Amino acid sequence: MRILLNVLWLVLCGFWMALGYVVAGVICCILIITIPFGIASFRMANYALWPFGRTVIRRADAGGASAIGNIIWFVFAGLWLAIGHIGTGIALCITIIGIPLGVASFKMVPISLLPLGREIVPLDDHGYVRQAY
Template sequence: MRVILNVIWLILSGLWLFLGYALAALIMVVLIVTIPWGIAAWRIGVYSLWPFGKTVVDRRTAGVGSALGNIVWVVLAGWWLAIGHILSALALAITIIGIPFAWANLKMVPVALLPLGKQIVDM
């Protein structure tokens, strides 16, 4: 079932969301100083390609550095990516079949806004 959900997700919104994250990662890596945020953007982008069967958990070792990094992230790219998830969720929620995918998009908004200090694990 997960494979079917992931394939439909990939076609409907996963690829477009991944491209947004990849663009954010590329910009962050080009700016050199923001490479850690580029790595986080890439990690979440790969998660946005194939999200069913995975979940996001808080890392216990995350501290003040992650909190400060998240503030920088929100300013640079986080809010744009969160808006992308919300718009994609609205578009998917129009049909009955798209409602589970809209819900998955909404569950990804917090990690799009505050990615540092999070870890993506298999369920």
């Protein structure tokens, strides 16, 4: 089921949302001081392409630098990407088949607003975070 949802997501909105993250990442990497934002943006572009079967968790080692970086990200890129996810989610929820995809788009709003200090991790077959032992 995850593969089917991911393929539908990719065709309907994943490619375009990932393209938005890539554009933000390229702009951030052109400016040398914002390269960490560019790396985070490319990581989120990967997540925006294939979101089902993965989730976002808060990193335990995130500190004050992540908070300051998130404020800067919010102003320059996060707000616009979040608006894109909200608009896409509303458009997807118009049809019954698109409702799960719309909900996934809404779930991506928090990471698009505040990406630093977060980590994308895979889920197991039961929907729990996979632990590496």
